[in-house]
Amino acid sequence: MNLWKDLNAGIVKENPVLRLMIGLCPVLAVSNNATNALGMSAAVAFVLICSNWVVAAIRKLTPDEIRIPIFIIVISTFVTISDYIMQAYYPELYVALGVFVPLIVVNCIILGRAEAFAYKNPVLNSVLDGIGMSLGFALALVSIGVVREILGAGSVFGVTFFNPATAATIMILPPGAFITIGFLMAALNKLEKKVL
Amino acid sequence: MQIFFISILVLGILGFAFAALLALAANYFRIEEDSRVATILAILPGGNCGACGAAGCHDFAAKVARGEVAVSGCLVGGEKVAKKIAEIMGTEGFEVHKQVAAVHCGAKADQRKTKANYSGVKTCLAADLIDGGGLLCSYGCLGYGDCVCACPFDAIHMKEGLPVTDSEKCTACGKCVAACPRQIISLRPYDFKVAVACSSHDKGAVTRKICPVGCIACLICEKQVPEVFKVVDNLAVMDYSKTGVNCDSAIEKCPTKCILKH
Amino acid sequence: MELFGIFFAAFLINNILLIRFIALCSFFGVSTKINTSIGMSLAVVFVMTISSAVSWVVYHFVLSPFHLEFLRTAAFILTIAALVQLEELYLKKMVPTLYRAMGIYLPLITTNCAILAVAFLAIDYRYNFLQSMIFSLGVSFGYSLAIMLFAYIRERMALAPIPKWFQGYPIAFITAALMSLAFLGFTGMFGL
Numbered sequence: 335m336n337l338w339k340d341l342n343a344g345i346v347k348e349n350p351v352l353r354l355m356i357g358l359c360p361v362l363a364v365s366n367n368a369t370n371a372l373g374m375s376a377a378v379a380f381v382l383i384c385s386n387w388v389v390a391a392i393r394k395l396t397p398d399e400i401r402i403p404i405f406i407i408v409i410s411t412f413v414t415i416s417d418y419i420m421q422a423y424y425p426e427l428y429v430a431l432g433v434f435v436p437l438i439v440v441n442c443i444i445l446g447r448a449e450a451f452a453y454k455n456p457v458l459n460s461v462l463d464g465i466g467m468s469l470g471f472a473l474a475l476v477s478i479g480v481v482r483e484i485l486g487a488g489s490v491f492g493v494t495f496f497n498p499a500t501a502a503t504i505m506i507l508p509p510g511a512f513i514t515i516g517f518l519m520a521a522l523n524k525l526e527k528k529v530l
Numbered sequence: 531m532q533i534f535f536i537s538i539l540v541l542g543i544l545g546f547a548f549a550a551l552l553a554l555a556a557n558y559f560r561i562e563e564d565s566r567v568a569t570i571l572a573i574l575p576g577g578n579c580g581a582c583g584a585a586g587c588h589d590f591a592a593k594v595a596r597g598e599v600a601v602s603g604c605l606v607g608g609e610k611v612a613k614k615i616a617e618i619m620g621t622e623g624f625e626v627h628k629q630v631a632a633v634h635c636g637a638k639a640d641q642r643k644t645k646a647n648y649s650g651v652k653t654c655l656a657a658d659l660i661d662g663g664g665l666l667c668s669y670g671c672l673g674y675g676d677c678v679c680a681c682p683f684d685a686i687h688m689k690e691g692l693p694v695t696d697s698e699k700c701t702a703c704g705k706c707v708a709a710c711p712r713q714i715i716s717l718r719p720y721d722f723k724v725a726v727a728c729s730s731h732d733k734g735a736v737t738r739k740i741c742p743v744g745c746i747a748c749l750i751c752e753k754q755v756p757e758v759f760k761v762v763d764n765l766a767v768m769d770y771s772k773t774g775v776n777c778d779s780a781i782e783k784c785p786t787k788c789i790l791k792h
Numbered sequence: 793m794e795l796f797g798i799f800f801a802a803f804l805i806n807n808i809l810l811i812r813f814i815a816l817c818s819f820f821g822v823s824t825k826i827n828t829s830i831g832m833s834l835a836v837v838f839v840m841t842i843s844s845a846v847s848w849v850v851y852h853f854v855l856s857p858f859h860l861e862f863l864r865t866a867a868f869i870l871t872i873a874a875l876v877q878l879e880e881l882y883l884k885k886m887v888p889t890l891y892r893a894m895g896i897y898l899p900l901i902t903t904n905c906a907i908l909a910v911a912f913l914a915i916d917y918r919y920n921f922l923q924s925m926i927f928s929l930g931v932s933f934g935y936s937l938a939i940m941l942f943a944y945i946r947e948r949m950a951l952a953p954i955p956k957w958f959q960g961y962p963i964a965f966i967t968a969a970l971m972s973l974a975f976l977g978f979t980g981m982f983g984l
Contacts, residue, residue, distance in 0.1 A: 355961065356817060359905050363813040403873060410866040418862065433814075433912050436865050440905050442817055507976065508811050509969040516958075516965030523957040537860050544854065544867060548874035555878050559885040651951050 340459045344466030350443045351474035352522055357443035360434050361475050362511040368491045371479030372472070373427040377420065377435060379468035381412045382444050383461055389452040390460035396453075405448045406439065413439045443467060478514050482506055564595045566618055573614045574604060581605045581703035594619065605629070606683070606701035628720040629702035631686065631695045635671035635714050636727030636743040636788050639691025642670065643740050658711040666740040669730040671714055680709035697723075697792065719770055723792040724758075724777045726766045733764055738786075745788045751780035759789075795926045797982065798919075802930025805979060808906055809938040810972040815906035819939055820964055829943035833936035834890065835898045837929075839879060840907050843872050844928035847911035848921055868911045876901055906935060942971065 348354055351361050357378075364374040388408050396404050417435050420428045428435065438444065447467055452460040480490055486505030488496040504510050570591040582603040584590035593599040594615060601619055602612040608628055646664035650656055654676040657663030663672045673691040685699035686706055693706070697720060707715045714729045726745065730737050734746035745766050751759040757772045759780055766789070781789045808814050815836075822832045847868050855861055880898050883891040891898070901907060910931050914924035945967055954963050 355820075358816040358820070359814055362816060403870075406869050406873065407866060410869055414862060414865050417865070433909055433916065436912055437814070437905050437909055439865055439869055440908050504973070507972075508813065509973040509976065511813065512965045512969030512972055516962045516969065519965065520957045520962035523960075523962065533859070536858055537863055540854065540858055540860055541863055541866060541870075544850070545870060548870060552874060552877055552881075555881050559881040561885055653951065 337459065337462055340455075341462040341466040344463060344468070344470040345473065346470070349470040349474060350446075350467050351471055352519060354446075356446055357441050357471065359437065360441065361478065362508075362515065363434055364431055365475055365479040365482055365511060365514075366506040367483040367487065367489075368476060368479040370427065370430050371475045372491075373420075373424065374431060374434065375468065375472035375475050377416045377431075378438060378441065378443070378471055379465075380416050381409060381438055382447065382468050382471075383464035384412045385409045385444055385448055386452040386460040386464035387457060389448045390455060390457040393453050401453065402445075402449070405445060405453075409444055409448070410439045443471060478511070478518065481514050481518075482510055486510055564592075566595045567591045569618055570594055570615055573607070573611055573618075575606050575611070575701075581701070581705075606703055608701065629717040630697045630700040630720050631702065631706050631715050632718040632725040632792070633671065633677075633693050633695065633715050634726060634729045635669075635692065636790060637667070637670050637692070637741050639673055641742055642667065642673070642691070654709075655711045667730060667732075667737075667744065669712060669714070669732070670728075670741065670744075672712065676709045676711070677706035677715060680705040718768075719773060722770050722773050724768065724781065725790055725792060726768060726788060727790045728765065728788045731763050731765050737764075743786050743788050746786060748785060750783050750785065751789060754780040754783055795923065798923055799926050799930040800982065802927050803934040803937070804975065805981060807934045807938055807975050808909070808931045809935055810968065810975045812909075814909045815904055815935060818900070818904055819942065819968075820961065823939050823943040823946055823964075826940070826943045826947060829939045833932075833939055835901050836904065836906065836935050837932040838883075838890075839872075839876055839898070839901050839904075840910055840928050840932040840935075841925065842879065843875050843907050844910045844914055844924055845921070846875055847871050848914055848919075848924050851911075851915055864912075864915065868908060872907050872911070906931065938971070938975075942968065945971075 344350065350356050351358065360374050360378070364370045385405070385408050389405060392404075413436060416438070417428075420431070420435060447463060451463050455463070482505045483490055484495065485502050486507075487503075488494055488498045488501040502510075505514070567588075568591075571588055574587045574591060576587050582590045582599070582605065584593050584599065584603070590599065590603060594601060594603065597619075601615040601621060602609075604611050604615075643666040644664045645666050646661065648657055648660065648664035650660055652674050654663075654672045654674045657672045657674060662668045663674075665672065671692055673688065675688050675693070677686050677693050678688055682703065682705060683699050683701055685696045685701070686693050687696070688694075693715070702717050704717065707713070707717065712729065718725055727743065728737075728741075728745035730741070730744050732740075732744075734748060737744040737746050745764075747761050747764040747766070749761050751766050752761050755775060755777050758768050758775050758777055759766050760769065761767075777789070781791055802808070806812055809816065809819050818832060822828050850867055850871055851861075851864060855863055855867060876899065880891070883898070910928045914927055917923075917927070919927055946964060949963060949967065958966075
């Protein structure tokens with residue numbers, strides 16, 4: 335069924351981070367521990383689903399020439415909303431994510447899906463696509479976050495497993511992010527037996 | 531409530547201001563371009579290869595529109611493009627000489643004798659710099675395919691270690707000629723389908739030892755077809771201006787079979 | 793001295809690409825060849841300095857007086873998009889060589905995270921106008937440095953024997969990891 339395919343595509347086959355290679359900035363920056371990763375995924379999910387919904391709803395009304403600025407205005411509205419919700423209810427998460435919350439506006443995933451999918455498909459399909467892509471994004475982001483947190487701080491979601499002093503601190507520093515995602519992509523290449 | 535209206539107003543004014551600024555700028559910074567340039571540009575192949583001598587397709591189109599360069603200047607586009615450009619420019623009478631790349635080496639990978647094992651970077655340029663890639667022949671093809679990489683038209687491919695040109699795809703842009711560090715590729719007229727597959731200036735006795743298909747300067751081709759073939763500095767060279775001359779006897783009688791028909 | 797500190801911190805210590813992870817999509821996409829990297833760097837330097845200046849003005853003279861700071865996301869992105877378009881028109885007419893050197897990277901910069909990030913960071917750090925200009929200069933130079941270094945390395949890597957599953961992006965990421973490690977060594981320089 336078409337709806338199931340729209341939902342499914344974003345999770346593995348067209349995973350935005352690992353297959354389509356878009357939206358990398360937050361993946362590397364906020365994956366230093368699994369809690370931040372989850373928080374960022376939630377924010378991106380909120381913005382993606384809502385913006386896909388609105389863009390699909392107004393797609394018949396938007397003139398083709400100025401569609402990109404309109405998408406951006408819609409997306410920035412939802413980003414501002416999620417920004418302030420986070421500031422109010424999850425202040426530690428907000429401080430941890432820092433400048434990456436407003437940067438969701440220019441996250442390639444959201445603008446890309448609005449342009450490539452929501453602009454051309456009905457509301458229900460677009461929302462499902464948004465859910466699928468967010469799940470895929472969350473999957474990638476949280477798995478990287480878990481790996482980095484375990485290796486770098488000896489904990490998962492804040493629950494300590496072993497002494498952080500003996501952990502490889504580099505994993506929670508910038509180089510660790512690059513290394514993790516490099517190996518993850520190599521592993522995926524091997525699994526899919528195809529070099530991207 | 532008040533902030534509701536103020537925010538709409540401010541954002542609206544900001545958007546309107548930028549839009550107005552952009553509209554003014556588009557007007558003020560408008561460039562008057564000869565409309566023919568755009569039409570010509572659309573016809574050109576668009577590879578920006580520089581074979582015409584201009585700095586890219588846009589520059590060539592501009593030069594043609596100004597009358598600085600002949601309509602047949604685009605070697606890649608060939609006769610088809612030259613005809614269309616001539617129509618736009620309203621001119622007639624032009625000549626197009628189609629050329630293709632010819633490789634002057636006939637030694638396949640298993641025929642090349644080596645004096646050392648080369649294990650460096652696998653490009654012709656690098657190999658040539660490091661004692662000729664360990665090959666005994668210091669003039670012949672190294673086989674790492676720099677020419678293949680350079681070709682923007684997919685017209686040259688490696689077969690058994692030797693580059694082979696596809697005369698239909700080749701546009702004679704000259705990129706392979708420039709890419710070869712040993713300069714064994716040159717351009718020959720499309721119609722003259724013969725080439726000497728050797729570039730070695732070594733004396734015949736030396737060449738015979740190191741390559742089974744090298745030119746040994748035996749002068750047989752020069753005796754058979756003296757208008758086209760001349761042996762200069764231990765190597766047979768062809769005069770391609772003598773189109774129409776039959777070279778079959780030279781090809782047949784060459785002892786090392788280094789003159790090839792394409 | 794303080795301005796030098798801001799510049800140096802933005803340029804090397806908190807390098808926007810390798811330490812802050814901003815603008816990575818363009819980093820990996822554009823750095824396969826050196827000339828495209830140079831074009832991209834030029835575009836970034838040019839756009840970032842002007843955009844951060846105008847964004848600063850918009851924030852402090854339009855949004856703040858009306859207590860509309862919450863509109864900054866929309867206002868900044870509007871400013872940046874309009875500015876990029878303006879700059880493209882200006883360059884095409886006035887400095888066509890530079891325009892052609894930048895190629896398609898100029899319009900592509902609108903969605904470059906770095907431009908927006910600099911605008912936000914300048915507000916968060918409460919810089920005055922001059923400080924935010926120096927800051928954006930430092931960031932854009934840091935971007936250029938990182939991307940050009942990376943391009944040089946990647947061009948060499950194209951010739952190296954890399955294990956099959958690591959070819960392409962995985963080895964690029966690991967290279968970036970090593971570069972990032974090197975840049976981490978700048979932490980604490982000059983007490984910054």
